[in-house]
Amino acid sequence: MEIFLGFVLLSFNGYHSVIGTDDFYHDTFPNDFLWGVATSSYQIEGAWNEGGKSEHIWDRFSHDNNNWHNDTGDIACDSYHKYMEDIQLIRSLGVDFYRFSIAWTRIIPDPIAYRTGRNKSLNQPGVNYYNNVINELIKYNIKPLVTLYHWDLPQSLQEKIGGWNGSDIVDYYNDYADAAFKTFGDRVKHWITFNEPWVICWMGHGSAEYAPGIKEPSVTPYRCGHHIIKSHAKAYDTYKHRYKTTQKGIVGITMNSDTMHPKNEINQEHIDAAERGQQFMLGWFAHPIYKDGDYPKVMKDNIGDRLPKFTPQEIALNNGSFDFFGLNHYTTVLVEPAKKEFGFPGDLRLQLSRDPSWTGSGSYWLKVVPWGFRDMLNWIKKEYNNPKVIITENGITDNNGTTNDPHRIYYYRQYINQLLKAIKQDGCNVFGYTAWCLLDTFEWNRGFHEKFGLHSTDFSDPARPRTPKRSAAAYTEIVNQNGFPPVGTSTTASSSSSDVQNLIMLILLCVSFFCILNE
Ligand SMILES: *[C@@H]1O[C@H](CO)[C@@H](O)[C@H](O)[C@H]1NC(C)=O
Ligand SMILES: *[C@@H]1O[C@H](CO)[C@@H](O)[C@H](O)[C@H]1NC(C)=O
Ligand SMILES: *[C@@H]1O[C@H](CO)[C@@H](O)[C@H](O)[C@H]1NC(C)=O
Ligand SMILES: *[C@@H]1O[C@H](CO)[C@@H](O)[C@H](O)[C@H]1NC(C)=O
Numbered sequence: 001m002e003i004f005l006g007f008v009l010l011s012f013n014g015y016h017s018v019i020g021t022d023d024f025y026h027d028t029f030p031n032d033f034l035w036g037v038a039t040s041s042y043q044i045e046g047a048w049n050e051g052g053k054s055e056h057i058w059d060r061f062s063h064d065n066n067n068w069h070n071d072t073g074d075i076a077c078d079s080y081h082k083y084m085e086d087i088q089l090i091r092s093l094g095v096d097f098y099r100f101s102i103a104w105t106r107i108i109p110d111p112i113a114y115r116t117g118r119n120k121s122l123n124q125p126g127v128n129y130y131n132n133v134i135n136e137l138i139k140y141n142i143k144p145l146v147t148l149y150h151w152d153l154p155q156s157l158q159e160k161i162g163g164w165n166g167s168d169i170v171d172y173y174n175d176y177a178d179a180a181f182k183t184f185g186d187r188v189k190h191w192i193t194f195n196e197p198w199v200i201c202w203m204g205h206g207s208a209e210y211a212p213g214i215k216e217p218s219v220t221p222y223r224c225g226h227h228i229i230k231s232h233a234k235a236y237d238t239y240k241h242r243y244k245t246t247q248k249g250i251v252g253i254t255m256n257s258d259t260m261h262p263k264n265e266i267n268q269e270h271i272d273a274a275e276r277g278q279q280f281m282l283g284w285f286a287h288p289i290y291k292d293g294d295y296p297k298v299m300k301d302n303i304g305d306r307l308p309k310f311t312p313q314e315i316a317l318n319n320g321s322f323d324f325f326g327l328n329h330y331t332t333v334l335v336e337p338a339k340k341e342f343g344f345p346g347d348l349r350l351q352l353s354r355d356p357s358w359t360g361s362g363s364y365w366l367k368v369v370p371w372g373f374r375d376m377l378n379w380i381k382k383e384y385n386n387p388k389v390i391i392t393e394n395g396i397t398d399n400n401g402t403t404n405d406p407h408r409i410y411y412y413r414q415y416i417n418q419l420l421k422a423i424k425q426d427g428c429n430v431f432g433y434t435a436w437c438l439l440d441t442f443e444w445n446r447g448f449h450e451k452f453g454l455h456s457t458d459f460s461d462p463a464r465p466r467t468p469k470r471s472a473a474a475y476t477e478i479v480n481q482n483g484f485p486p487v488g489t490s491t492t493a494s495s496s497s498s499d500v501q502n503l504i505m506l507i508l509l510c511v512s513f514f515c516i517l518n519e
């Protein structure tokens with residue numbers, strides 16, 4: 001009898017681990033967790049020269065034929081005209097908020113005239129457009145989460161003051177941020193100053209893959225980063241002193257980071273290289289803002305004089321200039337040490353690779369590594385004293401745009417499940433999640449080739465019709481259930497019902513053994 005009982009218990013434990021603690025974690029998110037979906041201005045709006053908008057650096061970069069198939073965002077998804085339809089799509093997803101960005105050039109087409117006082121008026125059609133978007137969202141109880149800068153710098157500032165490479169940009173950015181807070185802040189309570197400064201500075205000023213297409217990898221990315229951090233801190237200060245008490249909103253910055261994982265997990269040099277990689281990618285911006293006002297030590301050591309220095313006043317202004325931590329995360333890379341070469345990314349002294357066994361996507365860099373997401377969140381928790389984090393982008397590409405997209409459903413379920421584990425099992429302080437992207441869009445230098453959407457967009461049809469993909473329904477289910485409640489339970493059910501299932505299983509097993517015994 002003891003032998004049989006032992007066998008029964010073994011079976012019970014095996015069963016339990018499969019449905020409960022093993023791979024997929026069944027539980028719900030905290031009750032006040034926020035769900036959202038995102039886009040950005042140049043990727044969706046089109047109407048590049050309508051309504052008084054001026055040219056920006058991405059208009060120029062695209063018109064200069066720098067993108068896949070020479071694609072441009074001139075029309076993109078035509079959301080400038082179709083925003084009402086987009087908001088119905090957002091509504092049907094059932095999300096709490098919509099993350100979108102304002103195009104600087106729509107509300108201040110001539111920033112130099114604005115700053116000098118030659119022309120202090122905002123461009124009314126541009127203001128009307130964003131007022132319409134915001135009011136339509138609020139009508140349906142969807143919160144606007146607004147990014148001020150998603151890469152579309154006015155072309156005039158690029159040409160006349162050197163863009164992010166020039167120090168005057170800080171005051172121009174502050175003019176724009178101040179105008180946006182003043183104009184929209186009665187209704188917008190969540191602000192992101194910048195989207196992905198790493199991409200702006202490295203891909204725009206180091207590798208030249210993105211606008212403004214500068215290839216000066218040893219100095220210019222660091223000057224760009226310096227001016228972005230100062231611009232962020234100043235805009236944060238402007239909000240705090242001019243708007244916070246009346247508008248009661250919150251302001252943060254969104255940084256992108258891959259998880260840097262040691263290629264050999266038990267080799268200390270690989271572990272150190274991964275830490276160095278994380279400090280260069282995420283710490284570059286997060287350390288000054290979320291830790292102590294200045295760059296990570298390893299950046300100062302490795303870059304030397306090529307890294308600009310903050311004054312004590314600037315350090316004080318950077319330090320703690322946030323109400324939340326915005327994170328865009330997509331993938332993980334393997335890291336091992338490499339000999340020093342000059343210039344970013346040689347300054348990191350490491351080599352990156354991807355495990356050939358990882359599932360791919362429509363982008364060479366985006367491999368499906370769900371556990372890396374949980375590691376990233378735990379690194380942020382440890383490094384920055386567990387700040388309030390919101391995931392502002394996460395998603396996957398394909399190149400076929402199929403509406404039957406189980407690969408995307410798999411990605412979302414697995415990544416969101418790791419997020420749930422990070423919150424519930426590790427205590428990471430994450431308060432919201434944003435799926436990228438609402439629909440297939442203009443994907444920067446990859447044109448219309450790489451598709452992230454929960455809805456497909458037909459770019460060959462002038463009406464740009466949108467069609468929900470299967471992943472839209474799958475995401476809605478996660479949102480409606482607030483996660484992954486135990487199988488066979490509703491949103492509010494507790495884990496006790498899975499205990500009941502286990503008990504029934506145990507009784508069935510016992511009964512069958514007694515039947516065997518009796519034979
Ligand atoms: C893109 O534009 C360049 C001219 O700058 C031209 O040579 C090339 O053929 C174009 N490519 C496509 C796919 O249209
Ligand atoms: C001032 O700027 C606004 C917005 O761009 C524009 O509509 C208006 O024509 C400008 N006024 C003058 C006098 O240039
Ligand atoms: C960036 O600024 C530095 C310092 O003023 C200058 O030497 C460099 O030429 C600038 N780069 C570009 C592309 O304007
Ligand atoms: C940064 O801010 C924190 C929290 O306010 C403070 O404890 C710390 O001393 C500051 N560090 C610097 C270098 O100002």
Ligand SMILES: *[C@@H]1O[C@H](CO)[C@@H](O)[C@H](O)[C@H]1NC(C)=O
Nearest residue numbers: 361362397398399400402407
């Ligand atoms: C579309 O691409 C994805 C990812 O690259 C792939 O998994 C999927 O099978 C493709 N679907 C179709 C219908 O071609």
